[in-house]
Amino acid sequence: DFFIFYFFLKEIDTFINGWVEARNSRGNVGLVPEDYIEEWDDDSDDGKSTVGYGGSQMEEGGTMQRGGAHSTMKISLNKFPGFSKTPNPEVYLLTKSVAKGNDKLPIYAGEVGPVWLYPQIQLDCVVADPKKGSKMYGLKSYIEYQITPNTTNRPVNHRYKHFDWLYERLVEKFACALPIPCLPDKQVTGRFEEEFIKMRMERLQGWMSRMCRHPVISNSEVLQLFLNYRDEKEWKLGKRKAEKDEFVGVKIFSTIDPELPELDPGQVEQKYEMYSQFTRSMDNSVKELLAVGHLHWKRCTGPLQKEYRQIGKAFQNLSSVFNTSAYPSRKLDATGKTYEEIAELVAGQPKKDLHFLMETNNEYKGLLGCFPDTIAVHKAAIDKVKEADHLVTMNKISQQDKHIMEKNLSTMSYALQAEMNHFHSNRIYDYNRLMQFYLEEQVKFYETIAEKLKKALGQYTTM
Amino acid sequence: DFFIFYFFLKEIDTFINGWVEARNSRGNVGLVPEDYIEEWDDDSDDGKSTVGYGGSQMEEGGTMQRGGAHSTMKISLNKFPGFSKTPNPEVYLLTKSVAKGNDKLPIYAGEVGPVWLYPQIQLDCVVADPKKGSKMYGLKSYIEYQITPNTTNRPVNHRYKHFDWLYERLVEKFACALPIPCLPDKQVTGRFEEEFIKMRMERLQGWMSRMCRHPVISNSEVLQLFLNYRDEKEWKLGKRKAEKDEFVGVKIFSTIDPELPELDPGQVEQKYEMYSQFTRSMDNSVKELLAVGHLHWKRCTGPLQKEYRQIGKAFQNLSSVFNTSAYPSRKLDATGKTYEEIAELVAGQPKKDLHFLMETNNEYKGLLGCFPDTIAVHKAAIDKVKEADHLVTMNKISQQDKHIMEKNLSTMSYALQAEMNHFHSNRIYDYNRLMQFYLEEQVKFYETIAEKLKKALGQYTTM
Numbered sequence A, B: 001d002f003f004i005f006y007f008f009l010k011e012i013d014t015f016i017n018g019w020v021e022a023r024n025s026r027g028n029v030g031l032v033p034e035d036y037i038e039e040w041d042d043d044s045d046d047g048k049s050t051v052g053y054g055g056s057q058m059e060e061g062g063t064m065q066r067g068g069a070h071s072t073m074k075i076s077l078n079k080f081p082g083f084s085k086t087p088n089p090e091v092y093l094l095t096k097s098v099a100k101g102n103d104k105l106p107i108y109a110g111e112v113g114p115v116w117l118y119p120q121i122q123l124d125c126v127v128a129d130p131k132k133g134s135k136m137y138g139l140k141s142y143i144e145y146q147i148t149p150n151t152t153n154r155p156v157n158h159r160y161k162h163f164d165w166l167y168e169r170l171v172e173k174f175a176c177a178l179p180i181p182c183l184p185d186k187q188v189t190g191r192f193e194e195e196f197i198k199m200r201m202e203r204l205q206g207w208m209s210r211m212c213r214h215p216v217i218s219n220s221e222v223l224q225l226f227l228n229y230r231d232e233k234e235w236k237l238g239k240r241k242a243e244k245d246e247f248v249g250v251k252i253f254s255t256i257d258p259e260l261p262e263l264d265p266g267q268v269e270q271k272y273e274m275y276s277q278f279t280r281s282m283d284n285s286v287k288e289l290l291a292v293g294h295l296h297w298k299r300c301t302g303p304l305q306k307e308y309r310q311i312g313k314a315f316q317n318l319s320s321v322f323n324t325s326a327y328p329s330r331k332l333d334a335t336g337k338t339y340e341e342i343a344e345l346v347a348g349q350p351k352k353d354l355h356f357l358m359e360t361n362n363e364y365k366g367l368l369g370c371f372p373d374t375i376a377v378h379k380a381a382i383d384k385v386k387e388a389d390h391l392v393t394m395n396k397i398s399q400q401d402k403h404i405m406e407k408n409l410s411t412m413s414y415a416l417q418a419e420m421n422h423f424h425s426n427r428i429y430d431y432n433r434l435m436q437f438y439l440e441e442q443v444k445f446y447e448t449i450a451e452k453l454k455k456a457l458g459q460y461t462t463m
Helices: A034-041 A160-174 A193-213 A221-228 A232-243 A249-255 A265-323 A331-352 A354-393 A399-461 B034-041 B160-174 B193-213 B221-228 B232-243 B249-255 B265-322 B331-352 B354-393 B399-461
Strands: A009-016 A019-024 A029-033 A063-067 A072-076 A105-110 A113-116 A125-135 A140-149 A156-159 A256-258 B009-016 B019-024 B029-033 B063-067 B072-076 B105-110 B113-116 B125-135 B140-149 B156-159 B256-258
Touching: A105 A399, A113 A399, A125 A193, A140 A160, A140 A193, A140 A221, A156 A160, A156 A221, A160 A193, A160 A221, A160 A232, A160 A249, A193 A354, A221 A232, A249 A256, A249 A399, A256 A399, A265 A331, A265 A354, A265 A399, A265 B265, A265 B399, A331 A354, A331 A399, A331 B399, A354 A399, A399 B265, A399 B331, A399 B399, B105 B399, B113 B399, B125 B193, B140 B160, B140 B193, B140 B221, B156 B160, B156 B221, B160 B193, B160 B221, B160 B232, B160 B249, B193 B354, B221 B232, B249 B256, B249 B399, B256 B399, B265 B331, B265 B354, B265 B399, B331 B354, B331 B399, B354 B399
Parallel strands: A105 A256, B105 B256
Antiparallel strands: A009 A019, A019 A029, A063 A072, A105 A113, A125 A140, A140 A156, B009 B019, B019 B029, B063 B072, B105 B113, B125 B140, B140 B156
């Protein structure tokens, strides 16, 4: 029994001018462009609409048809109504064998504590060149992106649905141990198709880079397939293999091999509490920053721009009046124009700096939103191990079983610690880069305004 | 029959926590502090509550009593219900004689057109050191200001009511030819007594400087008395003399002596149209600037300050969360503090620059508000002269009378032209100084923010 984390469109509720209100299986509602739905659902290119979900191998979920303006759409329905339940770690906790060879995920003692094995060269890729393609004599259209990994420098093409397939595989395989952030599907901000495509590409880039940066994910067969497949045949074979992978869900922990002394359950619980607290607090802070950033964006592009335009206009009008006298002068008019320029600088600034701040924090909001589920698996394991003494007394498990459970819980904790250390290292890098960029742009912004005002002032001091 | 321009408190409508809603004789309503009313009306220091109004010599206007929280107040009522009618220039238009000697107000051909005779040294004064005094065992209190003219460098003391007396004399004597701006009585912005006194002193300073800068007013006996009286006796004698002055109202024109060729009525009308248009347009522009300045002030001290504080707080909160991890850092906290400092800079800025912009424009709004009345006297004269041909035909006036009327109209026009040229010269000086000051402060403001952000940025780039 596996646990499926992923979100997908469950219902199409309303059509509004090419925009579709969609609800995911968590009940979150958002607007997505119709084209996107169309594309997302258009899976006729590989001849089958069945997607395997780990070991369950269920064939063909429900499909739903509704007449759209341009096409008929098929939307997958959630095949696992109980998916939001925490997966049961019991199966793993009693597992004695550990995966061997290539499948092993070692954890080492790093300077900052337990760490994953990092590759010599960090994988990365460039997502670029979105191209619109169409099929069925133009009835169905889709966007194809070019993804070029730094390892091969050879581009591969993928549609959004392939990203989504990758996401599903990663969730199945890793989500019990690693938070796998959602794809940028519901965060639609652009109103026009071009803007939307650009925004989605930027976010797919961010998502892909984050996956590539992860030492465990970057090394996974499924990501390697996604980035390196050479032809359709290799892609399809690889897909089928990945869909049949059995080391998914809580079983991932049996591939983890910490080369470190076993932790007792008390230490494990302490770590769990700490990470749980940290991720919840950071989630709140990130949301606070996003909220005030959103307000600031609206003020800059709305009332502030308007106000600086009005100030500029008022100076220019006064200047016009002065120029009807026998003493004309262009100084005040120039000041007015300067304030009109400032109005445009103020309105244009959020796109220059706040955009990146919002995007980064949105990404972290998504990532932090995955932690409660990942952490819940650990909590369930901690609770199971707490029951162990009682189970021994009841003769339900042996002393040896209890020891295995504790050892496995220690392994889970090391996985969480390695993951948190990875998270912190990324977090430090990302926020340093973000704040540096943001402050640089803010400095430029205020300096540009000061420069403009100095020029306007120059006209008065030369009199 | 004279025309009284001045405004004074006509009714006390409401008491609100020490603030009084007052309506002047024009129907304008505003809040003034109770103390101010008390002071304004407290005229017991010269033993009589009668004030003469030019030639009318009416004794004791109506007084009104209303129980206040602290004292009984006597408020003068308007003695001239028809005061808002345009004074009739007919008396002057048919006047043949011209004042001689010291009373003569010459007009010369300057570079920019007709100009008043400017004194060698420009008169100015410093209004300072407001002191609270009290009388009748503390039952009545008042504020006394020290006024030091640059000519004698010897301070004299005056209460607000003395300024008001001066204002009344200047209106009586000059308002048909020169716009006499109202005293800063109704423009109450400070909420606390100290702030109110400071603000009123600043505005009295502005008003006095404007009177001193005026070549006609600065030379008037009444202003000289106000600034130079040596003792109570000199002051009281001077007051009585000024109140009995007969060269007031439209008669002022008979003291004006333009040493320039006579203008025909067509030229006079053209000038009138031009000035009428200009002052109306400038009045509108000044009001527009005041309106947007007011909005901007409110935004800076309200929502913008709040927003920058929130941004600062959001960064600091995120920093606190980061510091609960094993990787503490003070960088983000410093950035947060920087944005909190920016919040205070933003909220404090209007007092530094917008204040002066608002004060200057408020002064000009007051001044421009006097022009319609001054200009209306000219319009009435133009209309009278237009009737002259008809009156000659009807044998109501002689050809010679008509010529006198035209000559006198020309004199009135020269007075208006000299006054407008004086206005423009002040206007150019005031707005250049204002804009220079405003832009300097704005440059400093944006540079200070850029500096602060650079410091915050420095913490990231040194990592």
